[in-house]
Amino acid sequence: MTAGREHASVVIFDGTCNLCNGAVNFIIKRDPQARFLFTPSQSEIAGKFARRHKIQESFDETFVLIKGNECFYRSDAALEIASQLTGGWRYLQILRLVPSGLRDWFYALLAKHRYALFGKRDLCMIPSEDVARRFVT
Secondary structure, X not given: OOOOOOOXXXXXXXXXXXXXXXXXXXXXXXXXXXXXXXXEOOOHHHHHXXXXXXXXXXXXXXXXXXXXXXXXXXXXXXXXXXXXOOHHHHHHHHHHHOOHHHHHHHHHHHHHOHHHHHOEOXXXXXXXXXXXXXXXX
């Protein structure tokens, strides 16, 4: 990453999943300070992040948030992201009272059926010019 971006949090997402692409667009609209950068799990840079941070998780059914030296997965990643978005999204932190195993069970259920429910693209999303700077390549 270039200077000034090395301290940003990075979201690794499934670039062919319509739900995941929608989540990225949702985050971008509610992150005016550009705290989050993005890279599709299919990218070479995602593999580099996985090796650098010793990520053992498969990107197949989760997205990953890398924040500093910490990695967040599944519902923990979603809640950590929500905590930094504008609007009332930080109030979702109440869901941390629900055991992560139960939260992640629902997350895994949605992830397993995301293509059937929301569809799939043949190619990773190509960001518009105004948000391209938010993608790590």
